[in-house]
Each structure stands twice: as C-alpha cells, then as structure tokens.
Amino acid sequence: MFLQNINGHTASPEGHNPITLIGFKASATKMQTLPSPGESFTCSGPCYDRAKEAKEFEETKAGVKGLVDSGVAKVPRLFIHPPQNLRDLSSDTDGAATGLEVPVIDMMGCEDCRRKDVVNDLRRALETWGFFRIINHGIPVDAMERMLETVKQFHEQPEGVKREWYSRDDAKKFRYYSNGDLFWSKAATWKDTLFFDFPSGGLEPEAVPVLCREPVFEYEKHIEKLKRSLSELLSEALGLDSGYLGEIECMESKTMVGHYYPICPEPELTLGTINHSDAAFLTLLLQNHHGGLQFRHKDQWVDVSPVPGAILANIGDLMQLVSNDKFKSAEHRVLARQAGPRVSVACFLFPRGTRKSKPYGPIEELLDEDNPPLYRETSFPEYFGYYLSSGNGMNGEAVLPHFRVSEPK
Numbered sequence: 001m002f003l004q005n006i007n008g009h010t011a012s013p014e015g016h017n018p019i020t021l022i023g024f025k026a027s028a029t030k031m032q033t034l035p036s037p038g039e040s041f042t043c044s045g046p047c048y049d050r051a052k053e054a055k056e057f058e059e060t061k062a063g064v065k066g067l068v069d070s071g072v073a074k075v076p077r078l079f080i081h082p083p084q085n086l087r088d089l090s091s092d093t094d095g096a097a098t099g100l101e102v103p104v105i106d107m108m109g110c111e112d113c114r115r116k117d118v119v120n121d122l123r124r125a126l127e128t129w130g131f132f133r134i135i136n137h138g139i140p141v142d143a144m145e146r147m148l149e150t151v152k153q154f155h156e157q158p159e160g161v162k163r164e165w166y167s168r169d170d171a172k173k174f175r176y177y178s179n180g181d182l183f184w185s186k187a188a189t190w191k192d193t194l195f196f197d198f199p200s201g202g203l204e205p206e207a208v209p210v211l212c213r214e215p216v217f218e219y220e221k222h223i224e225k226l227k228r229s230l231s232e233l234l235s236e237a238l239g240l241d242s243g244y245l246g247e248i249e250c251m252e253s254k255t256m257v258g259h260y261y262p263i264c265p266e267p268e269l270t271l272g273t274i275n276h277s278d279a280a281f282l283t284l285l286l287q288n289h290h291g292g293l294q295f296r297h298k299d300q301w302v303d304v305s306p307v308p309g310a311i312l313a314n315i316g317d318l319m320q321l322v323s324n325d326k327f328k329s330a331e332h333r334v335l336a337r338q339a340g341p342r343v344s345v346a347c348f349l350f351p352r353g354t355r356k357s358k359p360y361g362p363i364e365e366l367l368d369e370d371n372p373p374l375y376r377e378t379s380f381p382e383y384f385g386y387y388l389s390s391g392n393g394m395n396g397e398a399v400l401p402h403f404r405v406s407e408p409k
C-alpha cells in the first residue's frame, strides 16, 4: 500500500522506500548547526551535504527526542528552515489581539433540541475558519488523556526499546519514525511520530505495542462514534440529507498519528510541523497542554490553544473539493517551542481503497447555474499521490488549486 500517512509523514512520492538510502552510522550530535538566522541557504565554501546528515540522523533511530537527550544545545542544520517558513512565528492566542474567536461547537443536545443551532454553528465555522473546537462530543476525558499519555510514554521509552519499532516500511500497520519526508523535504521538523494504520478492516491489536494497545483501541472506538455524528451534522450543514456523506463513503478509513514535539533549544530556527492543509476529508485532533498549534485565518496565524476535554476538527482539501468551496480546508502549522514536550494525536478520515477508490467531485446537489463545478473529479489515491509528489502540501504551496477547473462567479 503506498499510503503511509494521510499527510505524507512517512510516504515516499515515487513509491520507493527511503530506508534503502540509509548507509552508515554516525553520532547525531556531530551534525552541523549552520546557518544562523536569516543567513542564505546557498552554498559557499565546502558544500553542506544534506543527504548525509539526513542518513546519519536516520541511522540513530532515536529521532529528535534522541538529539535532545544527547544534549544538543543548537538546532542541527538539517532542521533549520529557510526564512520564508519562519515568518510571523509570534502567536495570537485564539485570535485575542484581533477579536477573532476560534469557533466552538457544543454538541450537547445535537441529537434533538439543539440540532438546528449546532448545524448552523457548524456551517458558519466551516465557511469561515475551516476548523472548530468541539465540546460535549461524547468522548470521555479519560479516554483522551490515556491516548495522549500512551503516545508520550512510547516516545519516552529507552531508545533501545523504541528503536525496534522504527520503520518506514509501509507494510507495517504500526511504526515509529521521525520526519516521514526526511529524505525529500527542504528542512526537517522538530518532532517524532507514531503511526497507526487502520485499514478498512481495522488494525490488528498484535501489530501495536502492548503499551499502547488498550488506550488506542478504546480511543478509536469513540472516534468512530463521533465521526458518525459529525458526518450527519456536516451533511446537514451543506444543506443535504443527514445520510449524504455517509452514503458517499468519504470517511470510511482512517489513520492516526501520535506526534511528540520535544523542547527545542532554538525555536526561532525550525518548526514542529510546517504549514500545510490536510489532504483528506476530516481531521480530528487531540493535543496536550503545551500549545504551539496555529491555524491561518484572514492572513494571520492564530494560536489554537489547548482546552482540556475539547477536540479540534478541521476539514481537509477533499471536503473543500466536494463542497465546491463552500467549506474551507484550513492551513495550519505547529511552532517549535522551548516548552514541552507537546503531544498530539491526529486522526485522518478518508475513503476506503488506497490504490483505487471511487471518484469524488463537487456534490451535484450543490451545483446550479450560479454555482458551476469548481473542481474536476478525482479519487483519493490520485489526489493523495499528487499531494505527496508536490511535497505533501508541506512546501507552503496549496495542492487543491491544481484540481480547479473554473473560478467562482
């Protein structure tokens, strides 16, 4: 299966496995730490060998956490981002400075008396922000906390134990790695990742380390239930029958990633996650109490601070495509920080079939003379393949416009 992580955290665009590039061993602490902020990335003097540094880092199988544990006081060059990625690193908590408010969807009573209000709130949130914070979503706080804690515990195990799970082998339904796009990104990001692949039939418990098993499957069960409710609410927010998105089976499959963002000694030089929009239909996100997540709204980065018990949801590119731009796929990123470790769990929802899936285009019921289709049809594998080959949407360039066939009237 070519699909490793819905946001390309481990997938290779041309399908070759980056692990074959690894050749030799070296100490991660010996890595270069040039250039300083603002310095040009062009090579003068002896050229910087990025591929070599990436291989050395990969060989440690200890991730960014391993670097931090080994005592690095400077961000190695591999992780230093070009200035255009490091613009506006300051934060504006929940839009405080601008008076903007991150939308909150309170699901209490959404099955009966408050349904109309919830659907209206959801429509407004997705037409403007593309994401929302959900409260009273039905997932027990305990299940959320245990999920975050198990991801943290995994990453904080001794290196020798974790190393056994380090892999870029896309046949593995559970794996641990740092920077899925390590071998082709312009700069690496300051985090390590656990990956859980729930193919249509479900992830086998035996594929997951005992440490994580119970919390992961418990959390997944709750996510499935929340997904079904959200699918109905989203359908209604689009003005469709509540079963519509369920019937087109656009969220039948899922992957989860458990990110660990260690404390960063020079957060002004790197990022935890580079700006991107998610490729799939819907993302449900848990984060611990260390902030750093930002969404782009009205041309500025807005901090989306953690709220205990809340879940964040954002729509991805394909939901924007089928909604014919009614809903917006939100650009987001995670700052590297001196506080931490930050832990997050993202669950990406997308259609079944990683090599072949049915085509998805703008939903016919949303089209008329004034609303012609803005996008051509595509399948999820086609879209995701393009997303990966153009840099996982993580080079600051949006992927969705490549599927556009006309501009809005």
Ligand SMILES: O=C(O)CCC(=O)C(=O)O
Pocket (backbone or CB within 6 Å): 007, 257, 259, 273, 278, 285, 287, 293, 332, 333, 334, 344, 345, 346
């Ligand atoms: O860690 C986070 O909060 C966000 C991660 C993310 O955007 C992703 O994995 O696509």
Ligand SMILES: [Fe+2]
Pocket (backbone or CB within 6 Å): 007, 276, 277, 278, 332
């Ligand atoms: Fe994302």
